[in-house]
Amino acid sequence: MAATILRRLIHMIAVLFGISVLVFLIFFATPGANPADRIAGKNASPQTIARVEKEFGLNRPLPVQYVIMMKKLFISRNLTSFVNLGEKVVPQVFKAAPITLSLVSGAAVIWIVFAIVIGALAAAFRNGWVDRTLMVLSLIGISMPVFWVATMANLITQGVWHHTWLFSWVPPLGYVDFTASPLGWFKALIIPWITLAILYIGLYARVLRAALIETMQEDFIRTARAKGLTERQVLLRHALRCSLVSVVTLFGLDFGVLVGGGALLTEVVFGLQGVGYLTYQALETLDLPMIMATVIYASVFVVVSNAVVDIVYAAFDPRMRLRR
Amino acid sequence: MSNLLDVTDLAVSFRTRSGLIRAVDGVSFSIAEREILGIVGESGSGKSLTVLAILDLINDPNVVIAGSIRFKGTELIGQKPGVLRRLRGGAIAMIFQDPMTALTPVFTIGAQIAEQIRIHTELSRHAARSRAVDLLDAVGLPDPARAAARYPQELSGGQRQRAVIAMALSCNPALLLADEPTTALDVTVQAQILELIRKLRDDFNSAVILITHNLGVVAETADRVAVMYSGRIVESASTTALFADPHHPYTWGLLGSMPALDGIRRPRLATIQGLPPALNRRPPGCAFSPRCAFVRPACINARPPLTGTEHQVACIIPAPERATARTQALAA
Numbered sequence: 001m002a003a004t005i006l007r008r009l010i011h012m013i014a015v016l017f018g019i020s021v022l023v024f025l026i027f028f029a030t031p032g033a034n035p036a037d038r039i040a041g042k043n044a045s046p047q048t049i050a051r052v053e054k055e056f057g058l059n060r061p062l063p064v065q066y067v068i069m070m071k072k073l074f075i076s077r078n079l080t081s082f083v084n085l086g087e088k089v090v091p092q093v094f095k096a097a098p099i100t101l102s103l104v105s106g107a108a109v110i111w112i113v114f115a116i117v118i119g120a121l122a123a124a125f126r127n128g129w130v131d132r133t134l135m136v137l138s139l140i141g142i143s144m145p146v147f148w149v150a151t152m153a154n155l156i157t158q159g160v161w162h163h164t165w166l167f168s169w170v171p172p173l174g175y176v177d178f179t180a181s182p183l184g185w186f187k188a189l190i191i192p193w194i195t196l197a198i199l200y201i202g203l204y205a206r207v208l209r210a211a212l213i214e215t216m217q218e219d220f221i222r223t224a225r226a227k228g229l230t231e232r233q234v235l236l237r238h239a240l241r242c243s244l245v246s247v248v249t250l251f252g253l254d255f256g257v258l259v260g261g262g263a264l265l266t267e268v269v270f271g272l273q274g275v276g277y278l279t280y281q282a283l284e285t286l287d288l289p290m291i292m293a294t295v296i297y298a299s300v301f302v303v304v305s306n307a308v309v310d311i312v313y314a315a316f317d318p319r320m321r322l323r324r
Numbered sequence: 325m326s327n328l329l330d331v332t333d334l335a336v337s338f339r340t341r342s343g344l345i346r347a348v349d350g351v352s353f354s355i356a357e358r359e360i361l362g363i364v365g366e367s368g369s370g371k372s373l374t375v376l377a378i379l380d381l382i383n384d385p386n387v388v389i390a391g392s393i394r395f396k397g398t399e400l401i402g403q404k405p406g407v408l409r410r411l412r413g414g415a416i417a418m419i420f421q422d423p424m425t426a427l428t429p430v431f432t433i434g435a436q437i438a439e440q441i442r443i444h445t446e447l448s449r450h451a452a453r454s455r456a457v458d459l460l461d462a463v464g465l466p467d468p469a470r471a472a473a474r475y476p477q478e479l480s481g482g483q484r485q486r487a488v489i490a491m492a493l494s495c496n497p498a499l500l501l502a503d504e505p506t507t508a509l510d511v512t513v514q515a516q517i518l519e520l521i522r523k524l525r526d527d528f529n530s531a532v533i534l535i536t537h538n539l540g541v542v543a544e545t546a547d548r549v550a551v552m553y554s555g556r557i558v559e560s561a562s563t564t565a566l567f568a569d570p571h572h573p574y575t576w577g578l579l580g581s582m583p584a585l586d587g588i589r590r591p592r593l594a595t596i597q598g599l600p601p602a603l604n605r606r607p608p609g610c611a612f613s614p615r616c617a618f619v620r621p622a623c624i625n626a627r628p629p630l631t632g633t634e635h636q637v638a639c640i641i642p643a644p645e646r647a648t649a650r651t652q653a654l655a656a
Contacts, residue, residue, distance in 0.1 A: 216383075217383075218425065219420060219422060219425035219426050220425060220426055220427055220428040220429070221383075222381060222383065222420065222426075223418075223420060223426045223427065223428070223488070223491075224428065225381055225383075225412065226379060226381055226412050226413060226417070226418040226420075227412065227413035227439065227440040227443060227491070228409050228410060228411075228412040228413035228414055228440065228443045228444060229409075229439075229443065230409060237439075238428045238431075241428075241430045241431075242428070242429065242430055316430070317429070317430055318429065318430060318475040318477070319429050319430075319475075319477055
């Protein structure tokens with residue numbers, strides 16, 4: 001077990017290193033994206049650009065620049081923005097992270113619960129009207145762009161119906177810290193949670209339904225029936241446990257991506273200044289240190305949640321414990 | 325003596341685009357208490373479907389089951405799902421062909437056996453677990469307490485089949501349906517499992533229906549044998565009678581294709597020419613007629629009925645001619 005974790009750790013570090021090099025090269029070595037040009041401002045004289053290059057260390061060889069940036073990012077943590085001069089990048093990411101984490105975790109709880117219920121119901125009544133209705137709804141959920149759903153949700157809860165009894169409790173857009181007011185936190189996030197969850201409910205319900213139907217063809221399901229279990233017990237005890245593996249796989253990837261900034265659209269529309277929002281701003285202004293910080297942060301989450309998934313696998317399915 | 329199970333004119337058909345296909349075509353047999361009945365036939369002869377139909381375990385929305393299956397006087401065909409469910413794993417238990425895939429991979433052996441015990445009895449969780457360990461011991465698994473805590477994939481094939489048998493026995497079934505229980509196992513393990521099944525009758529008072537395509541398995545284990553071909557029973561007799569005096573040309577073919585363990589070894593085993601008919605293109609008469617060396621005009625149009633009392637056969641070759649034909653067939 002210890003060896004597995006160690007191997008996993010080395011693997012993670014290697015992946016992170018690869019990502020950081022790649023991102024660094026994309027932004028610092030791409031022709032036309034000369035960072036000194038950016039910092040110096042429009043129509044800067046060559047002298048100014050040269051001075052900026054010297055000041056920011058941009059005239060040094062690329063590997064040296066890379067090492068300095070990594071040092072500032074991880075060890076001294078005093079990497080400053082190229083755009084808002086003097087502003088430190090790392091604390092900003094750490095300020096944005098809890099917002100994104102709140103948004104994604106809440107949405108994840110919603111989408112997992114609903115997807116399991118819908119997937120199991122659809123598989124239990126497969127090819128009946130329940131199944132067809134649920135699957136059409138799932139497809140609609142998958143097809144609706146999240147920014148559109150979010151805008152519609154805002155329009156309804158903040159606009160036309162805000163003054164009716166139904167939505168008068170909805171607070172203005174923005175984030176409320178959990179420590180400041182748990183109820184406020186919940187109220188501020190419930191609509192974004194649902195909005196973000198819709199796509200994944202549809203996706204996961206369909207995946208789970210397919211996995212369940214496949215599992216229901218297995219020999220051990222016939223054994224379970226031959227034991228005298230009811231159809232519901234067969235589905236919920238024997239088939240569901242074996243089918244959840246496919247959902248766990250998806251979840252690890254999706255959760256990592258969303259926490260790493262993939263919830264950008266939801267964050268922007270609901271005015272939640274999370275990691276996605278930060279990345280979006282940094283990309284708009286080509287703020288390279290900020291981009292580096294958010295991308296590295298994102299990749300850490302993707303890699304970590306993948307490692308967690310592997311451990312969860314083993315908990316769900318003993319077959320996985322024997323591998324390796 | 326009253327029979328434990330009476331199957332009369334059982335037909336299992338599947339609805340397809342080209343009409344109904346009868347996979348099991350009018351099968352009748354009975355089994356007494358504590359009897360071991362072997363059902364022999366090649367793949368696709370309908371033997372598995374016959375026993376799966378008993379517990380309504382054919383998992384196909386297009387299946388149509390007709391005829392009558394009476395267990396201890398209760399009709400099972402068309403029975404309420406609740407009644408069938410209480411029989412499954414209780415009075416009638418089943419063992420499947422492939423022990424590798426017959427157990428749920430995410431639960432331990434002990435948990436799976438205890439689950440069945442708790443469906444059919446009032447035992448507590450703890451009592452069910454200890455009974456599971458006792459059962460694993462009874463079927464000869466070494467170190468049963470540790471085996472109970474293991475997952476199916478941590479056991480060998482033979483050990484798994486023992487676990488499956490322990491599970492089937494957990495509620496003292498009056499009837500055990502064993503669908504090729506030894507086919508997936510190697511020969512030494514096979515012999516041990518058959519020995520175990522034979523012992524069940526003494527230890528648990530169970531009657532057994534043993535499905536196999538292996539005549540050797542039947543000879544060793546069964547009291548009575550039914551030979552199936554293309555969804556029908558073609559011959560049915562006590563094991564000794566069947567091996568001493570086989571009546572049906574198909575049975576001759578089966579026996580001829582077995583290697584002799586003693587006596588003269590033939591350089592080549594006999595084969596039956598051709599293939600069984602497709603189920604939707606079964607000949608109107610005897611299903612075996614296209615492959616039979618002794619076919620006569622009367623075989624082509626009318627289906628031969630299963631005649632006889634103790635030794636039943638569905639063949640119109642008259643008794644006096646049978647011995648010569650058989651010598652001819654087995655010598656070929």
